[in-house]
Amino acid sequence: MVTRYMLGNEAIAHACLEANIDFASGYPGTPSSEVIDILRTQEERPFYIEWSVNEKVAYENALAAAWCGQRSLVTMKHVGLNVAADPLMTSAYTGVVGGFVVMSADDPFAHSSQNEQDSRCYARFARIPCLDPSTIQEAHDMIRDGFALSEEFGLPVLFRPTTRICHSKSDVSIGDPGTEHRTGVFTKNPAQYVVIPAHTRVLHKKLNEKQPALARRLVDLGYNRGWVKGKTAVIAGGIAISYVEETIPGDVSLAKIGAYPIDEEWLETFVRQHDTVIVIEEGAPVIEEIVRQVAGTVTVLGKKNGYAPLEGELSPRTSEAILEKAGVLSFSPYPDTEAAGGVPPRPPILCAGCMHRAAFYAMKKVYRDAVYPSDIGCYTLGIQLGTVDTTICMGASITVASGMAQSGEARDIICSIGDSTFLHTGIPGLLNAVYNGADITVMILDNRITAMTGHQPNPTSGCTACGNPAPQVSLEAICRSCGVPFVETVDPFDLTGTLEVLKAARQRDGVRVIIAKQPCVITARRAGVRRKRYVVDTEACTGCRACVRFGCPAIEFSGDVASITDLCSGCSVCAQICPVGAIRMEGRT
Numbered sequence: 001m002v003t004r005y006m007l008g009n010e011a012i013a014h015a016c017l018e019a020n021i022d023f024a025s026g027y028p029g030t031p032s033s034e035v036i037d038i039l040r041t042q043e044e045r046p047f048y049i050e051w052s053v054n055e056k057v058a059y060e061n062a063l064a065a066a067w068c069g070q071r072s073l074v075t076m077k078h079v080g081l082n083v084a085a086d087p088l089m090t091s092a093y094t095g096v097v098g099g100f101v102v103m104s105a106d107d108p109f110a111h112s113s114q115n116e117q118d119s120r121c122y123a124r125f126a127r128i129p130c131l132d133p134s135t136i137q138e139a140h141d142m143i144r145d146g147f148a149l150s151e152e153f154g155l156p157v158l159f160r161p162t163t164r165i166c167h168s169k170s171d172v173s174i175g176d177p178g179t180e181h182r183t184g185v186f187t188k189n190p191a192q193y194v195v196i197p198a199h200t201r202v203l204h205k206k207l208n209e210k211q212p213a214l215a216r217r218l219v220d221l222g223y224n225r226g227w228v229k230g231k232t233a234v235i236a237g238g239i240a241i242s243y244v245e246e247t248i249p250g251d252v253s254l255a256k257i258g259a260y261p262i263d264e265e266w267l268e269t270f271v272r273q274h275d276t277v278i279v280i281e282e283g284a285p286v287i288e289e290i291v292r293q294v295a296g297t298v299t300v301l302g303k304k305n306g307y308a309p310l311e312g313e314l315s316p317r318t319s320e321a322i323l324e325k326a327g328v329l330s331f332s333p334y335p336d337t338e339a340a341g342g343v344p345p346r347p348p349i350l351c352a353g354c355m356h357r358a359a360f361y362a363m364k365k366v367y368r369d370a371v372y373p374s375d376i377g378c379y380t381l382g383i384q385l386g387t388v389d390t391t392i393c394m395g396a397s398i399t400v401a402s403g404m405a406q407s408g409e410a411r412d413i414i415c416s417i418g419d420s421t422f423l424h425t426g427i428p429g430l431l432n433a434v435y436n437g438a439d440i441t442v443m444i445l446d447n448r449i450t451a452m453t454g455h456q457p458n459p460t461s462g463c464t465a466c467g468n469p470a471p472q473v474s475l476e477a478i479c480r481s482c483g484v485p486f487v488e489t490v491d492p493f494d495l496t497g498t499l500e501v502l503k504a505a506r507q508r509d510g511v512r513v514i515i516a517k518q519p520c521v522i523t524a525r526r527a528g529v530r531r532k533r534y535v536v537d538t539e540a541c542t543g544c545r546a547c548v549r550f551g552c553p554a555i556e557f558s559g560d561v562a563s564i565t566d567l568c569s570g571c572s573v574c575a576q577i578c579p580v581g582a583i584r585m586e587g588r589t
Contacts, residue, residue: 001173008136008165009034011172012103017045017142020178023097024049024069025058027424028453029077030112031166032105035074037454040465044177051465054394054424055080059087059102063156066100067193068184070119071147075103078119079393083425085122088156092126093203094193095154098182099147103159105166106284109313114376114393116311118283123158123260127207129214130158130260131223134241136170138258144175145221153214155207162282163313167543215263224262226255226270232328233274235291236319237281243319244280252328257287268294275299278307278326282314301326350381352554353569356445357519358492360387360551361573363414363443366502370412373400373425377418378452379445385551387416395425402429402438412506414441419475420450420458427478434483434511440504441512444475455523471536479513486512493518495576521569531570533586536562540582547574547583 013035018023026036028051040049048065052058055076062074076084077555081104088102104119123130131146133139139161146157191199198503218224228231233253241256248254255270271277272295279288279302301307308322308482320332349446356379363372365386374380374388375397382388390400403414417426422444433440450456457463459473479487486508490498498516505512519529543560552566552574564574564583575583 013038017177023065023072026075059084066096099150223259352567398429
């Protein structure tokens with residue numbers, strides 16, 4: 001064993017190596033993405049790794065490997081588990097042979113997500129075990145042991161780290177990568193793997209019969225444990241355990257919940273030794289609901305009676321505030337802090353030279369009074385340019401646009417979706433729109449990479465997760481095969497050409513697809529693409545601010561004239577926008 005200072009996701013990835021992992025798949029999503037990124041670049045243990053086109057595909061691939069007896073991992077963020085929910089629910093019935101760990105990383109406070117849902121609810125729904133770490137060391141140990149737990153009960157194990165676990169760092173004691181390797185062999189057993197009703201009814205009964213032993217085993221493993229010290233107790237789960245342990249008084253009892261299902265007999269024994277129990281957990285009141293079921297006359301304080309917040313992310317300060325409100329602490333060692341004054345707000349913004357900005361600019365020029373459904377990706381930041389009216393979930397832009405068109409909305413409807421998101425769940429929406437005769441324009445923003453989550457490759461990138469060459473799929477061919485009669489590809493940095501294609505699309509009826517293609521400005525720079533910067537001719541600049549309204553962070557305005565900073569990537573769009581020709585390539589006169 002050695003101790004290393006590690007990122008949470010790095011510790012999780014290393015634990016997979018120690019556990020003799022054979023197969024890993026996933027779809028990128030903050031805060032989970034680094035696990036597959038680290039596994040695909042490590043050289044300590046060879047095994048199969050892939051970025052899949054969506055979470056359902058990733059789940060079913062990893063599930064199949066587990067059916068073949070391999071130890072497999074699938075990773076995603078919490079909203080991705082919605083996409084994989086269909087196979088998740090049934091895989092609890094079929095069970096697994098090799099260890100199967102499902103990493104669903106939750107994002108309390110929605111730092112980079114569209115909601116704050118709690119993956120523990122899915123585990124309870126599916127009736128599979130859930131491991132909920134409170135520290136990075138525990139995250140490492142839990143995922144290492146999760147494969148063995150999965151094999152012991154023949155069930156998928158859901159592993160639920162939160163943002164503070166995934167993206168914090170600490171010293172972690174780690175072991176050596178395992179050297180065992182398994183060859184996948186599927187043993188045919190239709191009664192286990194073919195979920196026709198006659199088999200399903202039997203499998204459901206078997207799943208329910210596993211629950212009592214599973215709950216007791218989680219206590220025996222030490223994931224759920226308590227210490228009785230007085231008549232008041234705190235019961236905490238996940239990262240909240242770490243916050244509570246820092247300041248809980250010595251005469252207050254503590255129970256740690258690190259895994260689910262909770263053994264209700266064990267929990268009832270602990271709870272009923274107290275007069276008052278305070279429950280502190282992040283997300284939904286999962287622990288609290290079970291505590292209330294077993295509490296009898298014991299007073300329970302938590303989310304349901306206003307002692308703890310129902311939403312948002314916990315911190316040491318908010319956890320101590322709960323204890324103050326419950327009368328456990330008389331003061332908090334973490335005083336409230338206020339942001340320093342005078343610091344300007346810095347909302348997230350598209351990069352200088354990002355092709356999305358140019359595409360949105362052209363879209364807005366042609367479709368002035370339109371409705372703009374959009375999707376999940378960097379381009380969601382188009383909300384600042386007035387070209388994002390709706391965002392729900394991956395792939396919803398085309399279906400929302402189609403629904404609006406079929407509802408009788410009279411204005412033009414033009415939606416936007418990235419290349420990775422289109423491949424994720426956009427294709428069925430496009431097929432449906434064509435089949436049902438929707439009247440919409442779809443702009444696919446194709447930057448050849450899954451950019452927002454850290455530039456993971458996808459089927460448009462030309463390489464696999466491990467960097468091996470792969471065919472680049474043709475978005476044009478996919479759209480045409482869906483029956484789209486109007487499919488055109490544009491270079492958004494060619495503003496004139498893009499505007500002409502948009503105008504032509506607007507004159508047509510039915511589904512029209514415009515593919516705006518330019519590499520992500522960051523990956524292009526990493527690949528060695530260097531364009532000359534642009535500068536402002538201060539003598540010619542009239543101060544009209546048309547370039548500033550374009551929204552590029554490389555353009556500044558001081559006094560009465562514009563200037564261009566070192567952020568310029570040379571995309572040239574500002575020069576095409578300037579009405580008096582005051583912006584030119586550096587070095588030209």
